Amino acid sequence: MGVTILQQFPTENRTGPDTIELLSKRIKALGAMQHGNFLVDCETYTSVPQLGHQRTVHVLHNSEQPATVFSILDTGTKTIPLATDGLFDLLMMKMSSFYTSKKQTKAESKGPRFEIGDFCVKLGTITVSSNFKGILVEVEYKPCVVPAMCWDLMKEFLQGFLGFSVPSTPPTYLQNRMQELYTPIDTIHQYLEQFMIYRKSPGIGVRT
Amino acid sequence: MPRIFFIKVGQNYIIIMSAAPGSAMDSLSAALKCNIIPNQEYLLQGSVLDQYVEVLLHRLRGLCDNVDSGPESFHDHELSFALRAQGSGAAPMVLPLRVRRALDSPESPWQLRYVGQQELGDKNRPTVVRSSIDMACSSTIVEFLTELGCRMDFEYIARGYMFRKGRMKITVSKIFKMGNMNTKPGEGVEPISQSYLVELSVLAPTGQDAIAEDMRIFAEQLRPLVQLEKIDYKRLGNMS
């Protein structure tokens, strides 16, 4: 598990599949090989009024860690991450009278997964309750575990195939954690941050 | 390119192969449909006085599978939480949750467990049957549950030995009151009683009632050292 940067890619006037096609061509031209597909999904549950002030639990799955369920509890003042076995989903069903999910909020990022050198690149199509919302590019540099050490290197890589749409600063979630050890839950936090933006956005053609 | 999915249940993995990464919920419902998730706990309980525990351990050592390696010892801290809310009807809704961590191996993952009400069912059934969801979790679990709205009801320390016999798990443990948290683990704790708690349990998928019969036979072999029985918690609750 190495440092991962999540990055929106503007679709401009292209459709989702066209954009994925374009990026796939570019990354393959650089020498990448496709290694399967990936999927990150997120379901959000909110507490029932009887439980007092409102809290939300985001439950996320990442195909990169298939045996783990990640949950992020948002109390309004702080967020608490939790990693568990796959059976946590079963427990969430048991909790259905305390925490309920709204079906329209199910967010997903799904698409091809490439490997190139020590990098892993994932081109994700974002859907929120099956509506296309945009394109997310995930780049992981596997050998390095401290974001501050390899941010410049990763920025160079991102610019190499995304062009100049790459911002010069790291994602907001990472900015306070540049010196810390990177763990899978950090990737989950970045996805959640992006999903929250897409849920609020009106639809196709999101720009950064 | 086929993808392989793992669902971890207890010490086993359920492996599901699919052509593309389906959602985790899909693979979970597939596993549920196949009835391979052990979500039922079969349980018998009893107790033995401190002065006879050595004899029982000796007997168990002879009966159980892990003969050569000896019994596995454990030293766990268990916290019992419950999520409560006034339901729409008159009855309050309660979701009990237990958190357990190994004090003797701090690197191991913590354990989160939901234990349901014991099933009423047949009076002649040899063991208690109750639903159970058991999973490993990260150490943020206590804060997570607290912020989720759970309240901690009680906590204790259990120290003892674990034996295996086929699918059955036998634990012989001493229960201690929580001491001052500032002292080192193992110090400043006070035993709750003059006896050891003995539990015989199996975690199995729904409907595998044959295991209950095996458990009854095994419990029979431990008599009269220890009397393993179905404990009716409701009745205990009324007594106090």
Added chain:
Amino acid sequence: MERDIEQLNLALNNVKILRSNVRLVFESLSSGLRTEHGEEGKENKFILELQDLLTLVNNNLRDVEGAVSSLTTPPGPFSLGNSTHLSQETTQERQQLYGQLVNSYKWTDKIREYSAIAGNILATNSFNKTYKTFGTKRRKTQTSNHNVPPEVIENLITSIDRLFSDVAITSSRPFVPNPLIQASLGRVLKAMIAFKGLMIEWVVVKAHSESNDLWTESRYKVFRKVTENCHAAMCHFHSPMMPELAVRSFMHWFHSYITLFSAPCKRCGNHLHCNLPPTWRDLRTLEPYHEECK
């Protein structure tokens, strides 16, 4: 060497003279009063004779002591570790082994000696292009660098450990007396370094999350490249004359990988080339370069 033998001869001669004179003392003592002493004051004469003989012995003893002190102490027996037990082998066909082993150790020592002389001569003729200069004050002859007591290696390791604050070293000795150390370079990487005496025998560079096994290479391309370069540097820094300095220079060079992911290439100014960061560090300046840019 010849002087040594002369000294040894002298000392042996002195011992011989001492022995014969001591014998004379006892001879005269055992025969007691003789006719040569005459009748008058024979006791006095006898005592005087003994006194003369004893003075002679005393002088001889002083000579022996003088000769012995000017001798150089011979090197001790080889410390062969467990292989010493070969000398007690009872099987016929294996009895040869011990002799051969000792011989081969003698040969290695000889080779080292000759190479030291060769190194000396080469150093005085400065036609070599390498920047290494053999400082004369560090010229300390060691008996060998593959067969040293464990304490010496231990001292070396602890001194390296103290040298860099961001290198954490843990050592284990699966094959006594040769240690295997694990050097963690900050949060960047770790290296497994196997020693043979004071020589670095093998290096593997891996990520922190990987196993400490010495024989499997890293699953990451970047660390495989760094491993390769470490092997090159290990050979480059190797010096039969100053093994300690060789290890020290290697560690110094190795320490420069602390910037493996963060420093751009000195030549092209970029971080990446063929999807790898600059994996080469200049041996003298320690500047980062891509494999293709150096």
